Amino acid sequence: MQSFVAEVAATPGGEKIRACIQCGVCTGSCPMAMEMEYPPRKIIAMIRAGMRDEVLSSSSMWHCLSCYMCTVRCPRDVKPTELAHALESLANQHGFRVKGTRTPIMYRSFVSSIMGNGRVHEFGMMLRFYLSIMPDLLMRPLAAIRMLPLGLKLWLHRRMPLVPDRVKGRKDLSKIVKKFREVSSR
Amino acid sequence: MKQYAYFPGCSAEATAVGLGLSVLAIAKPLDIELIELEDWTCCGSTPYGSLAGEEAILVAARNLALAEKTGLDLVTPCSSCYVTLNKADIKLKDHPQLMTRVNEALATANLEYRAHLRVRHLVDVLLNDVTPEVIASKVKRKLNGLKVAPYYGCQLVRPHYGTDDTEFPHSLDRLVESLGAEAVPFPLKARCCGGALIISEEAIALDLIRKLLENALENGAQCIATPCPLCQTNLDAYQAKVNGKFKTNYQLPVLFITQLVGLALDIAPASLGLDTNIVSPGEVLDYLYNPITYITTH
Numbered sequence: 442m443q444s445f446v447a448e449v450a451a452t453p454g455g456e457k458i459r460a461c462i463q464c465g466v467c468t469g470s471c472p473m474a475m476e477m478e479y480p481p482r483k484i485i486a487m488i489r490a491g492m493r494d495e496v497l498s499s500s501s502m503w504h505c506l507s508c509y510m511c512t513v514r515c516p517r518d519v520k521p522t523e524l525a526h527a528l529e530s531l532a533n534q535h536g537f538r539v540k541g542t543r544t545p546i547m548y549r550s551f552v553s554s555i556m557g558n559g560r561v562h563e564f565g566m567m568l569r570f571y572l573s574i575m576p577d578l579l580m581r582p583l584a585a586i587r588m589l590p591l592g593l594k595l596w597l598h599r600r601m602p603l604v605p606d607r608v609k610g611r612k613d614l615s616k617i618v619k620k621f622r623e624v625s626s627r
Numbered sequence: 628m629k630q631y632a633y634f635p636g637c638s639a640e641a642t643a644v645g646l647g648l649s650v651l652a653i654a655k656p657l658d659i660e661l662i663e664l665e666d667w668t669c670c671g672s673t674p675y676g677s678l679a680g681e682e683a684i685l686v687a688a689r690n691l692a693l694a695e696k697t698g699l700d701l702v703t704p705c706s707s708c709y710v711t712l713n714k715a716d717i718k719l720k721d722h723p724q725l726m727t728r729v730n731e732a733l734a735t736a737n738l739e740y741r742a743h744l745r746v747r748h749l750v751d752v753l754l755n756d757v758t759p760e761v762i763a764s765k766v767k768r769k770l771n772g773l774k775v776a777p778y779y780g781c782q783l784v785r786p787h788y789g790t791d792d793t794e795f796p797h798s799l800d801r802l803v804e805s806l807g808a809e810a811v812p813f814p815l816k817a818r819c820c821g822g823a824l825i826i827s828e829e830a831i832a833l834d835l836i837r838k839l840l841e842n843a844l845e846n847g848a849q850c851i852a853t854p855c856p857l858c859q860t861n862l863d864a865y866q867a868k869v870n871g872k873f874k875t876n877y878q879l880p881v882l883f884i885t886q887l888v889g890l891a892l893d894i895a896p897a898s899l900g901l902d903t904n905i906v907s908p909g910e911v912l913d914y915l916y917n918p919i920t921y922i923t924t925h
Contacts, residue, residue: 453680453718453725472819476831504828507673508819509710509785513793522786529677543827548674551823555669555686561637570826595864598903600642610668613736614689621685621732 445493452531454523461485467511467521477501478541481511481521484528497535500542502528546573556618559611564601567592629756631747632697633661634690634712636705636856637669642864643705643856645900649885650704650749652899656765656892657757661702664693670711673823681725687715688729691746692738704749704885706782706855712746713788750854750884751789754798759805767893769807773914775887776813776848777803778839780858784817793817799884803852806891815842820861830872836861837869840877850880850911852887859883863905880908890915 449455467481474480479487479501487496505525512522529548532539539545550569554561571578571585578585595601639647654661667690669675675683691712694701703709719726720742730739753762777799783789784796791798796817800810820839821832839862843851853859863881870877882904889899890911901908913921 453684453722472835473831476828503677504824504831506781506819506822506824507710508781508822510781510794510819512786520786526673526677526680530680533678544824545678547823547827548678551672551674552678555671555675559668560640561669561672563638563641567826591864591868594867594905595642598905599644600860600864600903600905602641606640608666608668610666610689613666613738614668614686616735617685617689617732617738618682620735621682621728624728624731625681 445491445496446489448493448531449488449524449527452527454520454527454530457517457519458485458488458524460517461489461519462517464516466514466516467519470510470514472508472510473504473506477504481525485519485521485524496528497532497537498539500539502532503539503542503544543570543574546570549573554605556615557607557611558605559608559614560606562602562605564603565605628658628660630660630662630699631702631752632694632699633663634667634670634694634701634703634705634708635663636703636708638856638860639704642860643883645886645903646704646854646856646859646883648898648900648903649883649889652894653885653889653892656894657753657762659752659757662697662699664690664697664701667693670708672707672711676711676714683711684715684718684725685729685732687712688719688733688740689736689738691716691744692733692740695740695744700745700747702747702749702752704854704856706748706780707857709746709748709788710782710786716742716744716746746788748783748789748854750783750798750802753802753888759801762802762888763805763807766806766891768891768915770887770891770915771807773808773911774811774847774849775803775808776843776846776851777810777816777884778813778843778851778853778858778862779817780853780855781817781819781822783854799852799854802884803887806887808887808891811843811846811848813843813846813848815839820858822857822861825861825865829868832861833865833869833872836865837873837875840866840869840879844877844879848879849914850882850908852882852884854884866906878906880904880906880911882908882911
């Protein structure tokens, strides 16, 4: 069986993981490091120590804002932003259930919206997102109610069309994705 | 008139409709023709790439293939589309085996990508093709020293598909100054606003937004100008939430840089979608159009 570090290195975005010298510039540059259970430098060390379950079930990489500050500062060109995306992809693909973040649910709502309409329909995406976290929201109804003024304001300013613009290309999109999954699983 | 294939991106037609409208309004006066890519689909953005890295490259590649057929440079005003499309292009060039699979899939839609395309940001076109000098010569209504904090956000300058500095960029500053406005020092000009995580991790993102607003104001800005649809939405639409959470009282207009260019070209504010800005840009408009009202209220 291949090691976890080899699995990560074979995932798009994880190619450079072995070049890391653990200098910590990534963690020092990350606006989200304080919110992460395992900040970037640490998570790279954990990957190389083979801690697969701990890494892939953690919420840390889902906190990445894709600001790319670590990426431009890394002296070894590890591209920690892309590494975070690679870890997210692996966790998603292997069905890890992540606690302590709603970002995976938000990302899934976003992708469903693309596949349904060909383009992102923000209102539909938000609706899907809030329905997915409904049990959580019912516990905190005030938080849900506080979202309404913002939605209304966006709608009143013509920034939240209620009806999606379903483009022709969505059919092509489904077709090419289906074929891609087929050729990739060969 | 130089032609480009134009990729508006999903938000330019919804949450950032002010961006979409103002880009189209300034194109003609600046002698550029933006030909919208027919039947484009979402670039995939960060969410798709985070859930399925390779498949996301395919989703972006459909647009790259459509654009390549036009023989023109592909231009987008959206910083996220800019990064997503460029990243897909580079990944495909670096991984011939992935390129083969992507093309096999694209073939079912009669498309092919050969990686002969340049993906550019609209800011790059304004700066390097149109140039600040030519923009300055076309200005009909100088912005009279309006103090603007140029906000780059992240993905216009990082990872690094253009030529500007990745941490202390200056391209937008030059653009702002070419309009007769003053670009104020803004140390956080290329720091993150929280991006899409405003939806899933609101509390953390609001704090990042607060720091940006505070930094712009303490440097005397009368408004912020940014090209990024997500940055604009976060700083503008969430400003009231920042005020609620931190007991602040910010009322700082956040304009798209293209709206600012449009004002200097003397295009009517409504044609630039300025009525879609949440924090009223009224003070900016008073400063430019009704100096007497502005002086008496300040």
